[in-house]
Amino acid sequence: MPDTFQLEIVTPEKKVVDTAAAEVQIPGKNGYLGILPGHAPLITELSVGEIKYRDGGEEQWLAVAWGFAEVLPDKVTILAETAERPNEIDVERARKSKQRAEQRLTSGDTNVDVERSLNALHKAETRLEVAENK
């Protein structure tokens, strides 16, 4: 069996990644999935989180917010609304966004859409985490 598979990550803006990878970890909706070459065909929704993959020796990180993945034995394709590399992340903006979400959640205002704010919080935290791996 080949020891790599083709990994593609596509966003509405562009193709972010198109490479041979030996391993990828994706944030499935029901928990993180580790995928190695020869994986059974699988379709899953992604939640907010980090994608980690290895091409050659180096580990690469990406922050994704909602997506969708198709896994085939020799190919993994990920559709993501946003997929950012550590150096593309605007840390300042993520920090502000985190603050705003926290404020909303702790404000006690009943008009706050808790689910949305939690989602925003989660996104901001993921970005900050990924950015640290620069």
Add this chain to the structure above:
Amino acid sequence: MANILDIRRRIRSVVNTRQITKAMKVVSAAKLRRAQERTMAARPYATMLTNVLKSLVKRAEIYDPETGQPKHPLLALREEHNILLIIVTGDKGLAGAFSANVTKAASRFLQSKAGKNIDIEAIGRKGRDFLRRRYPAAAMQTRSLADLESEDSDETRPEQGARAGSIQITGEHVGILGKFDFSQARALAESVIERYDNQEIDSVYVVFNEFKSVIAQRLIVEQILPIENVGEQSVRQSQDMTEDERKKAKEAAISSGIGMRSESPADQVAEKFATADVDYIYEQSPEELFRSLLPKYVGIQIFRALLESAAAEHAARMTAMESATSNATDMIDSLTLVMNRARQAKITKEIIEIVSGAAAM
């Protein structure tokens, strides 16, 4: 006979104008090239998303077996009382009849839906100005996409009060077309879906310039909600380019070195996504996947409308500037001719004066 000095002055002024239109054409061509690339880059994602949805349609029970009603609200056909119309025009002028054509098509559409309540979201300054003169603004406005500082639009939308008129403008989005990304399209899609879910609106249409390539464009009114058939465009009205427009666009494209292909190899790869003939393991049930994917489909359609309209606008401006440049050249030629004639006439007259003066001596 015209004064030679005056003609010369006019020629100089036309030459200057031609320089400006030529420069604008080059700028538009460069912008068009970028816009075209973005449109192409967005296609694989859209194709893949559509493919997954199509394969899910086959697997998931989307229609209730007992009532025959779709289970997903975005598919449900309701009687059309309240309509949302999204109008995509340009922010800037000097693009021929680009924005005027869109607003004309929009007016036709509004007439065809006379008697119904219509909310309008205007994207682009030109369309906004046109609509403002005709229709009142709603009491509560959706936040302009231009002010969207963060992609996390976690603010709650204000309640809509009484209508300002049977046709009202609920949102104005000016100045986003020069620089936008997917987050704006998503924010608009989210607000549209929310209103649709709350039954404030029963259907959603977009009027925009579709752009496949420089020579394949058309102005369409597309229904994006309710979704009739996943993966198929629901075009309600369409207007192709005229032969003359196509010819002019082609000439302008050739002289600026713009390619006219509309397919890329990435499209073919995207076509295959999620269509492999295997039994997939579904981490979530097909129904659940379908439910979360469908709203994204609306987002990508709005994104596509924005991208294609932006590309079409640059193409229109490029074509307009190309004909302005060639008109200026024609004018310079004819003015030069007039000037040469006048000069010749003057010389002849002077010779006659000298000769007849000599003869009289």
